Amino acid sequence: MKKVLLAVLVATLVFTGCEKVTNYKEGTYEASVVDDYNNEGNVASAKIVINSKGKIESVFLDTTYMVNGVQTTKKALGYDYNMKAYNPNAAGEWFEQVEKLEKAIVEHNGLDFIELKEDNTTDAVSGCTIKVNALVAAAKEALNKAK
Numbered sequence: 071m072k073k074v075l076l077a078v079l080v081a082t083l084v085f086t087g088c089e090k091v092t093n094y095k096e097g098t099y100e101a102s103v104v105d106d107y108n109n110e111g112n113v114a115s116a117k118i119v120i121n122s123k124g125k126i127e128s129v130f131l132d133t134t135y136m137v138n139g140v141q142t143t144k145k146a147l148g149y150d151y152n153m154k155a156y157n158p159n160a161a162g163e164w165f166e167q168v169e170k171l172e173k174a175i176v177e178h179n180g181l182d183f184i185e186l187k188e189d190n191t192t193d194a195v196s197g198c199t200i201k202v203n204a205l206v207a208a209a210k211e212a213l214n215k216a217k
Contacts, residue, residue: 093124094216101211105133105204112136114204116212118175126179126213129172131205144168153200161199170198171205181210 102115190203
């Protein structure tokens with residue numbers, strides 16, 4: 071009987087994994103930080119929704135940006151931000167790369183998987199080659215409110 075119980079326990083661990091579980095408080099949490107990129111004084115913001123099971127349901131990240139003296143956001147500009155025109159080697163437009171970061175944060179239920187490199191980019195998210203330090207800092211502040 072002990073061998074059967076042990077086999078069931080081992081099989082459960084194998085099929086469910088030993089994933090770290092982080093439970094947050096249900097709600098919507100927001101935070102923002104000044105983005106030091108190019109010393110422009112832009113603000114990176116994060117809005118994170120935690121569901122009733124304590125899991126990250128959605129993440130919205132964005133950064134303010136000035137265009138012809140008018141403040142907008144990089145996401146609002148979409149293709150008009152022109153990242154690919156400025157840098158043809160970019161993995162995608164700014165908003166496309168941020169969407170990959172948002173999705174990865176939801177999939178990992180947190181930020182522990184992100185390791186910033188010296189240039190403030192990360193290899194943790196495929197297709198996201200932009201500097202993410204301010205976005206990650208804003209997301210971290212929002213998640214700290216959810217603990």
